[in-house]
Amino acid sequence: MTDLRTEIAALVHDVPDHPRPGVTFKDITPVLADAAAFARVVDHMVQAAPGPVDVVVGMEARGFILGAPVAVALGAGFVPVRKEGKLPRATLSGSYDLEYGSAVLEVHPDTVPDGARVLVVDDVLATGGTAAATVELLEQAGGQVVGLSFLMELDFLHGRSRLEGRDVQALLRY
Numbered sequence: 001m002t003d004l005r006t007e008i009a010a011l012v013h014d015v016p017d018h019p020r021p022g023v024t025f026k027d028i029t030p031v032l033a034d035a036a037a038f039a040r041v042v043d044h045m046v047q048a049a050p051g052p053v054d055v056v057v058g059m060e061a062r063g064f065i066l067g068a069p070v071a072v073a074l075g076a077g078f079v080p081v082r083k084e085g086k087l088p089r090a091t092l093s094g095s096y097d098l099e100y101g102s103a104v105l106e107v108h109p110d111t112v113p114d115g116a117r118v119l120v121v122d123d124v125l126a127t128g129g130t131a132a133a134t135v136e137l138l139e140q141a142g143g144q145v146v147g148l149s150f151l152m153e154l155d156f157l158h159g160r161s162r163l164e165g166r167d168v169q170a171l172l173r174y
């Protein structure tokens with residue numbers, strides 16, 4: 001595990017003042033571009049899953065990249081939570097704030113079976129705005145959120161405090 005953390009952390013690039021002055025952006029594209037590193041991150045999330053999972057939810061856009069392979073490996077379905085206006089049929093929607101802005105997230109509620117055990121997957125837990133809004137949407141849609149799994153957590157933004165009582169896992173913490 002320590003080896004995995006060291007290997008992945010070495011591939012995450014810090015980009016100062018992106019997308020706004022004062023924000024240090026954690027760029028995961030070098031992790032994704034490295035076949036072995038990408039596979040190990042997905043495998044780690046699969047191994048860390050909290051029991052059986054019916055549906056993996058990923059948030060647009062980076063949550064799709066990690067969530068879809070985790071879903072396939074777990075034998076679960078994949079449900080995209082998308083930014084406003086992208087989903088073509090009836091949606092549930094919720095607005096939220098994040099480290100560098102605010103936005104609206106949407107889901108097709110009929111893609112979440114009643115009582116489904118849902119694992120939420122994303123690359124970064126920062127302020128927790130995206131994750132908290134996603135949990136709310138999924139529960140409104142009838143799902144049971146059994147855990148949230150992130151590639152990294154930015155501790156200084158206290159996102160975990162917005163997910164009190166949840167099973168929250170992060171491979172890397174800053």
Ligand SMILES: O=P(O)(O)OC[C@H]1O[C@H](OP(=O)(O)OP(=O)(O)O)[C@H](O)[C@@H]1O
Nearest residue numbers: 060061062098099125126127128129130
């Ligand atoms: O904890 P928070 O403060 O909500 O921030 C975390 C979110 O921010 C990023 O997404 P972003 O909205 O930048 O979208 P992207 O994946 O399309 O780049 C990241 O992928 C998380 O979803």
Ligand SMILES: Nc1ncnc2[nH]cnc12
Nearest residue numbers: 024025026027099124126
């Ligand atoms: N600092 C950051 N780097 C990458 N993704 C983010 N999402 C929210 N804050 C972020």
